[in-house]
Amino acid sequence: MATATKHEVIADAVLEAIGGVENVKSVTHCATRLRFALNDRDKADKAKVEATRGVITVMESGGQFQVVIGNTVNEVYQAIIRHKGIKAGESVATGGFMARLIDLVTSIFTPFLWVLAGTGLIKAALAVAVAINADFGLTTTYALFYAASDATFQFLPLFLAITAAKKFKANQWVAVAIVGALLYSETIGIDAIGGLTLKAFADSGEALDFFGIPVLMPAYLSAVIPAIFAVYVQSKLEQLLDKFMPEAIKNFINPMIVVGVVVPFTFLVIGPLSALLGDGLAWVVDNLWALSPAVGGALLGAGWQVFVIFGLHWALLPLFMVGLTTVGYSLLTGPLFAAVASQGAAALAVFFKTKNKDLKGVAGPASLSGIVAGITEPAIYGVTLRLKKPFIYGVIGGAVGGSIAAIGGSAADGFVLPSALTVVSTINIGNFGMQLLGTGLAMVIAFSLTFFLGFKDLPATTDEDEAKDAAEVEAGPVTVAAPVAGTVIPLAEVNDKVFSSGALGQGAGVLPASGVITAPVAGELVTVMPHAYGIRTAAGVEVLVHVGIDTVKLDGKHFASKVAQGDTVVRGQQLAQVDLAAVKAAGFDTTTVVLVTNADEADAVAVAATGAVAGEGDLLTVSR
Template sequence: MKYDATAAAVLDGVGGESNVSSVVHCATRLRFKLVDRDKADKAAIEATPGVITVVESGGQFQVVIGNDVPTVYAELGKISSLTGERAQTADAGPKGNILNRAIDLISSIFSPILWALAGTGLLKALLALVVTVGWLDATTQSYTILYAASDALIHFLPILLAVTSAKRFGANQFVSMAIAGALVYPDIMALNTGDPVSFFGLPVVMVSYVSSVIPIIVAVWVQSHLERWLHRVLPSTVRNFLSPMLVVLVLVPLTLLTIGPATTYAGQGISNGIESLWSLSPAVGGALMGGLWQVFVIFGLHWAFVPIITNDLGVQGYSLLTGPLFAAVLAQAAAALGVFIRTRNAELRQIAGPSTVSGFLAGVTEPAIYGVTLRLKKPFVYGVIAGAVGGGIAAAGGSAAEGFVLPGLITITSTINVGSFTMQLIGTGVAIALALVLTLTLGFKDLPASAPAAVPAEDVATNDTPADDAATATGSAAAAGGGTATMTRTAVVEVGAPLEGRVIALAEVPDQVFSSGALGEGVGLVPTSGEIHAPVAGELVSVMPHAFGIRTADGVELLVHVGIDTVQLKGQHFTTAATQGATVAQGELLGTVDLDGVRDAGYDPTTVVLVTNTSEVPSVVVTDPGAVQLGSTVLTVVQ
């Protein structure tokens, strides 16, 4: 059987991905729930090589494959987003230098769990606050329960990383969880007493795997290669149960004997190295982290610090790298606040206000950076300077967070118990004040108070503009006779597809804000290519890694938004090739997106192309659903 061909034929036979509500597999069958049963071609599926038969029962459309069903299911995941197990193998990521590939690897493993880590870290910070102010006694059972809720995820971090690593390396995630579970198994941890431990006479160097990071990632990488080899050599009749058994049998002892101790000591060495450098000049280290952190975020380099920080949390319960980050983040929020106060541009103020709130409270600065400070350049620099000053002060006091938190005002209590909390407050306060004062006093080049208004149709005759070429005079006789000439104009804007793929109706886009038409009329596009091109010629009024706003010379305003909720990726898997304020030609490259990376991170890459000022145009004509080539017309706007 050619598993990929079988999977493709079955998917086509059930009516395509859009006709599948869900699909799972059991020991022998692919079990589909279909949106419209009439679209499925049962006879064609049964004629597919590798398919034994088709059974319809219990509301399911069951395709019987036999022992090879897990492999066909995995192939199904490579050509669709139905299985939730789309694997990105190590050599399938973007090519480039070692640093870029390492950052891509780290981000794909850690990004799916970051929000859970941040949420539980926030709970731990709040718990530290209520204990400090005396609202809760740390010796009570209530505290024990709440602390377990806040600490369980970081305690059992190897199991979570087993899942994300398995998806990244293409391994069986449940087998990976079994390996990770063995590492933190209570009886195994009980062996870590300092007494000699052996495995069939081989000495085992026991280390603590609670909260560990590197050992399980390396173990799962080895697992992925072992599984692929076993898949080639084992008969399909025994492969499904014998492969997991052999993998666990080999890798659990192997990890305890070699992988675990080696990688644990390597991680501890990195942490000790950073701590020793920090001890030479904490203020300098803190200034560098505080000043450069948001720069790292822009280029995605901050991912390189994530495994170091999480490893520090597991080894010593805190990471000195986190202390200066509060100043770095809150300085950018303060710079956005300065822009909000000083700008006269209503649109910019609407962006700056909410982004300031999210930056201060939640530590989410991407809206402030991409929408405000970096857009204006100088406020971003002010934030970097203030972050460096405040970060140096905080680090000089030895401040650090006890949990994995997004640095913000409501999580700053996570630093209460490490170093000087007073120095942390002073450093953060200085960063906020300095960024705000610099923005208000030194200023920036503000955007125009409002966008130039389109020339009213009735005024076209008295305005010498390029649009006059599109004007059509009516009532000429009246004009010739000295009466008033009524002028109208009709301009047609053809909006091209920004990516190759398949057009779907806007109502089918899996986001209510887009599908409801609340942001404007347009279409959805399921992309098959990662190059994003300008759908029209015009000015780029807004540029974010995943979204572009374009205004044409005729005043048509368009939004190209790549993916659903992809703002959460913080630019990861996106590369921008255009700058805000630039004038672009239709078809010009705006950026690129790693579609597999977006899907692997758990996000839908469905793209929307919207006319956002629909109320100002007479008509928007939408193309019919179906395959579309890059640049082919998807919308026709009549002015």
């Protein structure tokens, strides 16, 4: 059997902690979070999910159980949806308008967010190249790269057609046909109007009408609002047609009617109203910003990471997109670079100052993720918010830096995730020097306050702790963990004479309360059977985990191994998933036996726990 990947291990542990596959109504994800809709919230153990290695934290908002993973969320999401019965790609938000708005935005924009950010980074690099050498902007090489970077944004409505159709439960290909007609109006000439595009014909002053009804022709390339509303109307019309259209003809008649109705309706109603709405929102933002860019920049620079904590930052995404599609930039984006960089800088200061090696191991990568990639949730949940003061220092730095950037009129001229790499996207809008000053000062403030004013550090990691976490490769006592949560019983009380007599080795039994079986020690898997796993540690201690009594007779039924013989595992890594209820229903004792099989080579094997024991809690101590 193939070895489980680390992402599959995380996914399986999360699913087990939230009540299993059957408790998942649906799941989707955004840039850093798994977003679950659960059938029964009470079955989810929030503390257990947060204790899972690879999980940063858990947030509950808008009726969703949100598990923050970080940069690898898509890999964990793919590992989750591999399970049968998981309804993927959909989310169900409950609550008020804001919760539903955030759910709508995340569902529609998240699937292509990284493509949009990646191509935006190419455009930012081109801006730097032209700033260095203006002649490069006149070359065909530049033109080809620009096409690669700008196509995603110009044809963004097609991406929205697909994701909005999925959200509104409409036919995706009909949605593409509808939105494609909108883009056609600006890109393809029509012989009937002199080879001009519909947009060019209308802009030339000629009368454009539909059966005598005047048609206004706003820009549809890169437009966000018309595409979303058009697909929404499409979904409602499709639902109506499905109620009475005969099955024999609906497959081709329904698309004909939907496209024939929704496209003209969009040109006549949705498009012009969307243009007015977009212009109005852009006007409001620009005028509010004009009252005091310093105050606006400070508030956004300070509040952005607070919005991230609660997932509210998604509510601002439509405002960003409106600005980008109307004037080519959004002033709201300028202060975000300082807000993001300051949290990364605070985490970096923690990395240099903390005495706790585990925290240092989190802070280093998290700071790089925030500063370089613009993903701050690992830094926030894993470091700054956890320690409190560094988060506050980061907010202070973001406020100061955001204010300076806003005073300079800085803004990104493409969709990017604010980071050190993408700050060059602001080179063409406003004062780039003010942006660099604001972002740099934000980092200096956050780093300096964190490093010099300090914070309440976690207890220092001792050499003994480090040695233990490194699988106890040096001589000395070896601690064997419980491979499953449950109740400890003496080996003599195990209902099997071979085990209870100690003939196979010394150890204990655990009456399992969970079906997740994990490695009690780090080492090499020398035996792998669906119901039994033998591990040899680097120090030579051999440990056997035997799930159930006589369960070999089940021939692997109700057991799902996650590892293979020869694999190297770490303590706490999942070995198997067991359907305990099914095993019991088949008439088998589920007592899980943990033995040191070469106990004769040790001075002593002592049981280190009695009564209830947590999974991965210390169970045995092997003295050598």
